[in-house]
Amino acid sequence: MKKLIQVQFLFSLIIISSIKLYAQNMPFAFQTPLPTAHKYNDVQMLDANTAVAVGTMGAFIKSTDAGATWNYVWTKTHVDLLGVDFPDMNTGYAVGNPNSYSPYTVVKTIDGGANWDTLNMGYNVDFNDVDFVSADTGWAVGLFGNIYKTNDGGANWVNQGITSTLAFTVVKMINANIGYVAGENGMFYKTIDAGATWNNIGAGTSQNALAMFWRNANEGWISFANGIIKKTIDGGQTWINCSFTNGTFSITSIHMRDSLNGVGATTQADIVRTTNGGQTWVGSNNFGNQHIAVSFYGSQNGVWVGYYGCIQRSTDGGATLQSVSGGYNYYHYNKIKFTDTQNGYCVGEGGNVLKTTNGGQQWNTVSANTSVKLNDLFFVNQNTGYLVGLNGVIRKTINAGTSFTNITGIPTNTDLYSVHFINQNTGWVAGEASAMYKTTNGGTSWTQQTLPNYTFIVYKVSFVDANVGYATGASNGNLFKTTDGGNTWTSLPQNMSFLGTIANFQFFSADTGVATTSSWKFLKTTDGGTTWNELASFCVGPPVLHFINENVGVISGDNSNYDCKMYTTFDGGLSWNNTHVPFGPNTNSVYMTDTNSIYMCGDDGSIANFGGIGGITTSSFSINNFNDKIILIYPNPAVNEITIQWQQQIKNYQIELIDAKGKTISTEEARVPKKTIQISSLPPGLYMIKIRSEDQLLTYKFIKQ
Numbered sequence: 001m002k003k004l005i006q007v008q009f010l011f012s013l014i015i016i017s018s019i020k021l022y023a024q025n026m027p028f029a030f031q032t033p034l035p036t037a038h039k040y041n042d043v044q045m046l047d048a049n050t051a052v053a054v055g056t057m058g059a060f061i062k063s064t065d066a067g068a069t070w071n072y073v074w075t076k077t078h079v080d081l082l083g084v085d086f087p088d089m090n091t092g093y094a095v096g097n098p099n100s101y102s103p104y105t106v107v108k109t110i111d112g113g114a115n116w117d118t119l120n121m122g123y124n125v126d127f128n129d130v131d132f133v134s135a136d137t138g139w140a141v142g143l144f145g146n147i148y149k150t151n152d153g154g155a156n157w158v159n160q161g162i163t164s165t166l167a168f169t170v171v172k173m174i175n176a177n178i179g180y181v182a183g184e185n186g187m188f189y190k191t192i193d194a195g196a197t198w199n200n201i202g203a204g205t206s207q208n209a210l211a212m213f214w215r216n217a218n219e220g221w222i223s224f225a226n227g228i229i230k231k232t233i234d235g236g237q238t239w240i241n242c243s244f245t246n247g248t249f250s251i252t253s254i255h256m257r258d259s260l261n262g263v264g265a266t267t268q269a270d271i272v273r274t275t276n277g278g279q280t281w282v283g284s285n286n287f288g289n290q291h292i293a294v295s296f297y298g299s300q301n302g303v304w305v306g307y308y309g310c311i312q313r314s315t316d317g318g319a320t321l322q323s324v325s326g327g328y329n330y331y332h333y334n335k336i337k338f339t340d341t342q343n344g345y346c347v348g349e350g351g352n353v354l355k356t357t358n359g360g361q362q363w364n365t366v367s368a369n370t371s372v373k374l375n376d377l378f379f380v381n382q383n384t385g386y387l388v389g390l391n392g393v394i395r396k397t398i399n400a401g402t403s404f405t406n407i408t409g410i411p412t413n414t415d416l417y418s419v420h421f422i423n424q425n426t427g428w429v430a431g432e433a434s435a436m437y438k439t440t441n442g443g444t445s446w447t448q449q450t451l452p453n454y455t456f457i458v459y460k461v462s463f464v465d466a467n468v469g470y471a472t473g474a475s476n477g478n479l480f481k482t483t484d485g486g487n488t489w490t491s492l493p494q495n496m497s498f499l500g501t502i503a504n505f506q507f508f509s510a511d512t513g514v515a516t517t518s519s520w521k522f523l524k525t526t527d528g529g530t531t532w533n534e535l536a537s538f539c540v541g542p543p544v545l546h547f548i549n550e551n552v553g554v555i556s557g558d559n560s561n562y563d564c565k566m567y568t569t570f571d572g573g574l575s576w577n578n579t580h581v582p583f584g585p586n587t588n589s590v591y592m593t594d595t596n597s598i599y600m601c602g603d604d605g606s607i608a609n610f611g612g613i614g615g616i617t618t619s620s621f622s623i624n625n626f627n628d629k630i631i632l633i634y635p636n637p638a639v640n641e642i643t644i645q646w647q648q649q650i651k652n653y654q655i656e657l658i659d660a661k662g663k664t665i666s667t668e669e670a671r672v673p674k675k676t677i678q679i680s681s682l683p684p685g686l687y688m689i690k691i692r693s694e695d696q697l698l699t700y701k702f703i704k705q
Contacts, residue, residue: 028074028581030608031360033309033325035061035072037604038584040305041082042129043253045297046089052113053293053305054081054094057562057584062113067303067313067324074582075107075116078562083129083140091135093154095127095142106130106140108154119154128169133176139195141168141181149195160195170212170222178217180236182209186224190236201236211264213254221278223251223264231278244272245282253293255302263318265291265304273318286312289323308604333601334588339379341593345401346601347374347387355401360599360609368395368404375417384424386443388416394429396443407443410435418460420469428486430458430471438486449486454478460504468510470529472502479505481529492529502532503542508550514573516543516555522573526663533664535573535688536699539564540587548592556587556600566590566600566610574658574688575701583608631691637703640680644691646673656690679704 030036040055051063058077061070075081079096086092092109094116105127106119125142132138136153140146145164148157161168166184173179179195182188188203203209207224214220220236223229227248231240249266256262256278264272267290270283289310296302296318304312304321311324331349338344346354346363351370354363368374372390379385387395387404392414394407410416414435421427425442429435434454437446451458456473463469471480471489479502480489500519507513515523515532520541523532540557547553553573556566565583567576585603592598598610632645644655650673657665657677665682679687682704691698 028579028583028608028610030072030606031356032354032363032607033605035070035309035311035325036584037309037606039292039307040309040311041080041292042084042094043293043295043303043305044084044086045295045301045303046086048297048301050089051295051297051303052084052086052092053303053311054084054096055305056080057582058096058107059582059584060084060094060109060113060116061311063303066301066315067311070311070324073113073116075109077104077107077116077118078582079105079107081107083127085130085132085138087132087135087138091132091153093130093132093138093140095130095140097126097128106154121148121157126167128167129171131171131173131179133173137176139171139173139179139181141171141183143167145183145187147171147181147195147198160191160198162189162198162200169209172212172214172220174214174217178235180212180214180220182212182222184208188222188236203230203236204239205230210250210252211254213256213262215256215259219259221254221256221262223254225250229278229281240279242274242278243280245280247283249281249283251281252291253295255294255296257296257299257317261299261317263294263296263302265294265306267292267306271304271318271321286321331605332586332588332603333605333607334374335376336589336591336599336601336607337377337379338591338593338599339382339385341597343382343400344591344593344599345377345379345385346607347377347389348601348605349373351389352605353387353401353404354607359593359597360607363607366401366404369406370395375415376419378419378421378427380421380424380427386419386421386427386429388419388429388431390415392416394419394443409439409443409446410437415457417457418462418471420462422463422466426466428461428463428469430461432457434458434473436461436471436486436489449489451478451480451489452491454480454491462505462507464507464510468507468528470505470507470513472505479529504545506545506547506553508547512550514545514547514553516541516545518542520557522555522576524573533658534690535658536576538567538576540566544587544590546590546592548595552592552595554590554592554598556583556590558586566598568598570595571686574686575699579610581608581610631698631700633689633700633702637705638679639705641676641678642689642702644670644675644677644689649673650693653691653693656692658688658690659685 038055038059040053043053045051049066053061058075060073060075063070081094081096084094090112094107098105104118107116109116127140127142130140140148145162147161150157168181168183171181177194179191186205189198191198211223218235221231229242251264253265260277262274272281272283274281291304291306294304302314312321333346333348336346342359344356353366353368355366356363372393374389377387383400392410392412395404396407397404416429416431418430426440428438434451436449439446461471469482479492482489500517502515505515511528520538522536525532543555543557545555551572554568566579566581569576585606587600587602590600596611601607652671656667689700
């Protein structure tokens with residue numbers, strides 16, 4: 001028996017070690033739209049062919065063919081990057097706004113953007129723009145009148161700024177000595193001694209500065225909020241008020257190709273142009289592309305970037321524009337599923353349906369003959385599948401998406417949110433006003449089913465077999481179950497008073513299932529949904545989930561915390577790994593094709609893959625215990641007993657012991673900082689201890705030998 005225990009223990013260690021190896025160096029790549037759907041805040045043309053841009057989630061993109069194609073690189077920060085400057089082709093800097101999970105706000109590259117390092121300037125230094133006059137000497141400006149300068153490539157910084165509650169928004173250094181900064185409430189300062197002193201010379205307005213462009217030390221333009229734009233020809237001593245001929249535009253970026261001709265970007269889906277040195281500007285609609293920044297090299301080649309991954313280019317001085325990416329990425333994808341490792345589908349707003357036959361390396365549009373929002377899809381096999389959406393829309397394919405036919409029989413005033421089939425003939429659709437319909441002939445006819453005492457939306461229906469099925473109303477707090485194919489449904493009692501209500505679920509058998517809740521928690525049941533045990537709590541929500549088997553799964557959610565987007569588990573939810581994926585949009589659906597490949601889709605037309613294909617490498621992660629500095633758990637592995645010891649003062653707390661299947665073994669109260677629990681009667685294996693105090697929930701793992 002002792003030898004068996006040793007073998008089991010060794011096997012557990014092998015599993016854990018393999019998980020750690022698996023968890024290292026996982027690639028991440030966007031698949032649509034390319035390069036990404038992130039908002040891009042700044043762009044710079046380095047020569048006639050090379051352009052760079054930065055944006056949300058630490059995004060960096062680069063083009064070497066005048067903006068025709070772009071490559072995405074993650075700068076390994078989740079900061080919203082607002083400014084970029086490359087003083088030469090290899091050395092580049094980007095700055096942005098800090099947050100609690102990415103406090104460092106300056107990143108640097110010395111190989112043209114292929115790799116990036118974070119420059120430690122201390123926590124939460126908030127920057128809006130950056131400008132370097134050489135590879136080593138540059139300035140960054142931001143909140144509280146900060147003007148930071150470095151002379152050694154960012155190793156050390158000195159604040160040359162003013163004391164203010166206002167922020168500087170733009171900086172431009174003409175040379176190593178002469179430069180300008182502008183900001184909120186019309187702030188405008190000039191230096192002629194490399195920033196040793198900054199003189200407040202003003203710009204004659206109290207509006208916030210948005211953009212600045214200088215052709216030389218004397219001739220410059222500044223745009224402000226509410227359509228104000230000014231020009232100077234004497235280094236800011238006097239200003240000329242400029243105007244618009246056909247409206248009022250807030251110009252967020254300016255580029256003058258010469259002393260007369262220039263272009264500007266606006267967030268109003270317009271490009272503004274001038275042919276008289278900026279004295280007057282005219283706007284022209286850009287058909288939905290919301291630009292933020294523009295940059296030209298020479299008089300002909302230029303690039304615009306902006307919201308929703310918008311990228312446009314021009315090779316004729318801005319007279320005409322070519323859309324490269326974005327433009328109409330305002331629609332969202334709602335569901336992604338695969339029939340095998342290579343073939344998959346994604347559906348979303350506007351009746352959009354995408355299909356891949358090569359693991360997502362290429363997604364092609366297929367027609368479902370509808371323009372309504374599609375919410376869910378289900379494929380019975382490689383060829384037969386169903387799509388559902390608003391207005392009672394059901395579409396069916398029997399040829400792997402080559403064509404779809406319209407399935408009738410559902411009221412057109414019924415929005416459908418979920419579909420599930422157990423074979424080619426028998427399936428269910430569900431939706432608003434407690435709608436639940438069943439077909440046994442592939443959709444030719446439908447029979448309405450009734451959920452007791454429920455009138456709200458059914459967001460998900462799923463069946464384990466022909467008899468046992470589950471349905472949820474998400475935030476309305478109901479989980480229903482049937483054991484007779486849906487002829488009768490019962491509302492399950494839920495011990496959910498502090499866990500939230502079930503939002504998403506997946507069952508592996510009639511008894512065992514997992515779920516996420518409206519309170520962003522992960523639960524497991526082993527008694528068919530009668531009771532649920534909380535295994536984890538997340539900072540993403542409301543989480544979507546998918547498990548490839550009972551042990552291996554993934555959850556993801558919204559973008560409220562950029563470094564808390566997607567977690568994976570390899571032990572049925574007892575422990576979770578942060579993938580650190582730099583995916584900016586809300587995640588609406590995830591799907592695992594195998595243990596090495598996860599697909600995610602979401603807002604702004606975005607689809608990405610984690611783990612399965614080549615791409616950027618995210619930060620490494622492991623399955624170490626959460627919050628391991630707050631409590632000590634020892635010994636681990638353990639034989640007869642395990643000790644819980646707080647590293648801080650604690651009055652009382654609850655200890656819950658859970659096995660590998662998520663079943664609660666025991667629960668007890670404790671009022672001392674050091675507590676010993678007897679485990680000699682437990683079988684060998686992996687266990688979890690959940691510790692709940694007044695203000696926190698902590699989760700730990702241990703191995704019983």
